[in-house]
Amino acid sequence: MNSDTPKQRLQHRQVEEQTAEQQQTTGQQAGLAFDSVEELLRYDNLQTTPPPAIAERLKISLEQEPKPKRPWWQRLFAGRASE
Amino acid sequence: MPAPVKYDDPVAAPELTTPPPAAPADGSWQSLYEQNSRYVYYLALRTVGDPALAEDITHDVFLKAYRHLDQFRGQSGLRTWLYRITINHCQNVQRAWQRRNIISTVDPQALDAVAANTDSPLRVLEIKELGQRIQKTLEALPDEYRLLLLLVADENLSYQEIASLTEQSSDAVRGKLHRARRAFVLEFQKNS
Numbered sequence: 627m628n629s630d631t632p633k634q635r636l637q638h639r640q641v642e643e644q645t646a647e648q649q650q651t652t653g654q655q656a657g658l659a660f661d662s663v664e665e666l667l668r669y670d671n672l673q674t675t676p677p678p679a680i681a682e683r684l685k686i687s688l689e690q691e692p693k694p695k696r697p698w699w700q701r702l703f704a705g706r707a708s709e
Numbered sequence: 710m711p712a713p714v715k716y717d718d719p720v721a722a723p724e725l726t727t728p729p730p731a732a733p734a735d736g737s738w739q740s741l742y743e744q745n746s747r748y749v750y751y752l753a754l755r756t757v758g759d760p761a762l763a764e765d766i767t768h769d770v771f772l773k774a775y776r777h778l779d780q781f782r783g784q785s786g787l788r789t790w791l792y793r794i795t796i797n798h799c800q801n802v803q804r805a806w807q808r809r810n811i812i813s814t815v816d817p818q819a820l821d822a823v824a825a826n827t828d829s830p831l832r833v834l835e836i837k838e839l840g841q842r843i844q845k846t847l848e849a850l851p852d853e854y855r856l857l858l859l860l861v862a863d864e865n866l867s868y869q870e871i872a873s874l875t876e877q878s879s880d881a882v883r884g885k886l887h888r889a890r891r892a893f894v895l896e897f898q899k900n901s
Contacts, residue, residue, distance in 0.1 A: 660831040663893045667755075667862035670843050676750035677760075680767050681742060687772050688738065 742771060745788050749795050752859050756799040758844050766802060770794045788863075789870050796856065796874065803852075831897055846896040854889035861886055 660666040749770050754763035773794050774781075781790055847855045853875070860871045872879040 657832060663831070663858055663890045663897075664862045666831050666843070666897075667858060668864070670755075670840060671747065671751045671862065673840065674747070674751050674754060676746045676767060677764055680746065680750070680764050683768050684742065684771050687768065688775060691772070691775060 738771075738775065741787070745791050746771070748788060748863060749791055752792065752795050753799055755844060755847055755859055756796075756855065757802060758848055762802060766795065766798050770798055773798070785870070785873070786865070788865060789874065792860065792863075792866075793874055831894065832901075842897070842900050845900050846893055849896045850889065850892050853885065854892055857882065857886050857889050858893060 658669070660669065746767060750763055750767045753766040753770070754760060757763055757766065770791060774791055781787070785793075847858070850858075856875060857871065860866055860874060861868075866874075868879045868882055872882045875882065877885075
């Protein structure tokens with residue numbers, strides 16, 4: 627049974643919140659270490675998301691485009707399939 | 710100083726000799742975009758250093774790829790082909806920008822001459838500002854070093870493909886990459 631008073635419960639919660647905050651800060655301060663430039667750049671790439679606006683713009687642009695010609699190998703195989 | 714890398718017409722450039730591509734069938738443009746846009750955007754962003762410009766370049770690259778899909782001969786990977794278009798487009802944008810602005814050039818030999826501790830890991834404390842620090846570091850490098858580092862960071866690209874994209878031999882790529890890594894570490898440590 628929990629015999630804590632509301633005041634004690636509030637204090638417990640404040641302590642827990644402070645601890646969580648401190649742990650988060652410590653994690654940020656510890657930072658990261660990368661063994662190579664490539665590893666660092668790969669990490670940077672993963673943190674870099676293309677803005678969704680590009681996909682929207684591209685969709686509009688593609689709607690205005692005529693249908694592209696098929697690549698040569700698709701035309702070739704389509705021709706063979708019909709023979 | 711390394712010779713400037715020249716890229717002509719992106720879609721007419723000679724194709725590579727790598728395995729068959731994962732070509733988009735009609736209607737799969739969304740998956741093509743989803744699979745490759747992160748890489749195209751990242752290369753553009755770190756090459757030109759401007760998010761708005763990188764956004765325009767990414768849009769234009771995919772539009773150009775759509776228009777010229779029939780010229781894609783399938784001798785290279787599709788991403789390699791997209792990279793080629795991206796590199797050319799970035800260079801056109803940079804050339805136009807350089808015509809209007811004076812740019813200080815970095816002498817790679819000066820960078821090579823300075824000892825950099827490339828064995829120790831690259832430590833980062835402020836994750837929040839990591840992107841800016843990487844950008845600043847890349848901007849301090851010669852264009853060729855920057856491009857090689859960005860391409861080699863994509864694990865899907867072989868040395869042979871990077872060599873073809875940058876129009877040089879694989880051995881030259883290896884040698885320059887070694888110097889590029891050293892130069893990057895040196896600049897990165899300076900910016901800490």
